[in-house]
Amino acid sequence: MTVLPPEAEWRHRPGMDGLLKALDVTDGKARFVGGAVRDGLLGLPVNDVDIATTIVPHDVLDRLNAAGIKAVPTGIDHGTITAVLADGPVEITTLRQDVSTDGRRATIAYTENWRDDAARRDFTINALYADPLTGEISDYFGGIADLDARRLRFIGDASARIAEDHLRILRYFRFLARYGDNELDSCAYDACVAAANSLMALSRERIADELLKLLVVAVPVHALTLMVEGGILQPVLPEVDMAGVVRVEALIRREAQAGLTGAALRRLAALLPHDPTLADNVGARLKLSNKARKRLIVALEPAPEAETPRALAYRVGLEGAIDRLLLAQDQSLSALDLLEGWTPPVLPIGxxxxxxxxxxxxxxxxxxxxxxxxxxxxxxxxxxxxxxxxxxxxxxxxxxxxx
Incomplete structure (x- = not known):
């Protein structure tokens, strides 16, 4: 029997016991689900905690209010209530099954059947449920074996799952980059390639969110290569090609050498051709914030000759200077030493x-x-x-x- 490590810190967050009590966990009405269970089994840090429950949303809301727990109906039409605890929010979603889907949104019905809820999820490793009291895992589709093998599989037929939600194409490559470092599931990959044009039906915000999550994964290069080779991004980001993937790979090496954490927007800048105007157009197309678009532009603007690292940081800010220096393959990383612990000063005269x-x-x-x-x-x-x-x-x- 597979169980969650009992010492996992996220299982003992302040207010968690009260929340679980309000959801009748002793009667089996609530289980941890998804990412927290998956990453908990791998011993990875857990940030977001999700709970699945057989209790319908309005009753969840009433129970939390009665228990004095702040509750926000963030997605009540889709079965989700957010409980606000001291260490962060916990999403509570009533078990669901799909009635109909169109690739962008689903019509759902509530259920008390845990397997039916698991069947509507995307990948086997995301359809794992854990009893909050015992840590015992409920695994309906072989997710634990896939997790052990570092194998990424859709639940059921890949084409059918993608047709239900086109975003699963991008999610497939993000999860492949993070968890699927074993043999590629050719059927799943072929299904993603065949359905790539369906990404055009998605909102650009959803595409941007998934792409940035992929780029910030420690090692996204293999997944990006597969995406370019399969024409996955061609319908929505035709600017991205293998030259961009090579630049991302080089950037990741430089980030590691400099001891700096990878930044999604910096890696997006590397993925795009070295053209600030084009980068701004891409940022607008992806509905990025003005701040994010500005960062892309600054990262790719041509630098004045003989500008020192500190002069650059004074002109464009520390973040922009670090991006620029890391992206410049001909720039020695020792230039970053001049910025360590340095804050651009204010001109001491007016x-x-x-x-x-x-x-x-x-x-x-x-x-x-x-x-x-x-x-x-x-x-x-x-x-x-x-x-x-x-x-x-x-x-x-x-x-x-x-x-």
Whole structure:
């Protein structure tokens, strides 16, 4: 009998016992499900905890309110209530079975049959349920064996499962990158390739979410290669090709050498051609936030020649400078040492100080201040005393020019 490790920290979060009691766990009405069970068995960190229950959503809401647990009806129409605990939210979803699907959304009916609920999930390793009291695993489709073998399989026929929800194509490659490092399921891969055009029916936000989750996986290169070879992204991101995958692979090596955590947006920048305008267009197409789009643009903008790492960081921010330095294959990683523990400073002088030195108020003040700033940056951000000397020189130059 397979059981969850009893010492798993996430099983003992503050408020979890009260939540499980409210859901009648002693009567078998609630079980942990999905990612927490899967990663718990692998000994991986667990962030999100999901609970499946036979209790219908409105009753779940009533039970949590009666127990004094904050409850948010985040997806009540689809059977999901979110319980807000001290260490984070827990999603509670009533057992469901599909009545109809169209590839984007499903019409569901509630059930009390655990196997029926498992049958509507995507992969065998995601259809594992754990008794919160004993940790005993309920495995209806061989998920534990697949997890042990690092094998990724759809539940049932892959084409049928993809037809139910087109996003499963992208999920397949994300989970393949993270868990499926054994022999590729050719039937599943072929089904994804055959259905690639159906990704066009999905919202760009859902596509972006899955793609960024894939890119941040420790080793996504094999999955990305399969996606490019199979034309998976061609309908929605035709800009992505094998050259982009090679750039991602090189970036991952540089991130590791620099001891830095992989960043999804930085890797997306590597995946795209080195063109900031195109990157902005892709960001807009994927409905990324303005901040995310700006990061892509900054990462791919051509850098001025002879710009020092600190000058770059002052101009575009630390995050942008690190992205740029990591993406530049011809740039030594030692340049990153100059940014470690460094915060871009503020110019220690303002326009008033220039006026006090005899520069008449007006447009020349802004121009002179910009000249002071350029010299300050070029000299690697010297102290206020040196800035004062620079200001004296610049003001004198402007005064002579007015004579």
């Amino acid at each position: 326009g008033g100080a220039l006026i006090a030195r005899g520069l008449p108020a007006g447009p020349d003040v802004a121009k002179a201040l910009q000249a002071v700033q350029r010299r300050w940056v070029a000299e690697d951000f010297p102290d206020a005393e040196r800035v004062g000397a620079i200001a004296d020189q610049i003001v004198s130059k402007f005064q002579r020019a007015r004579q």
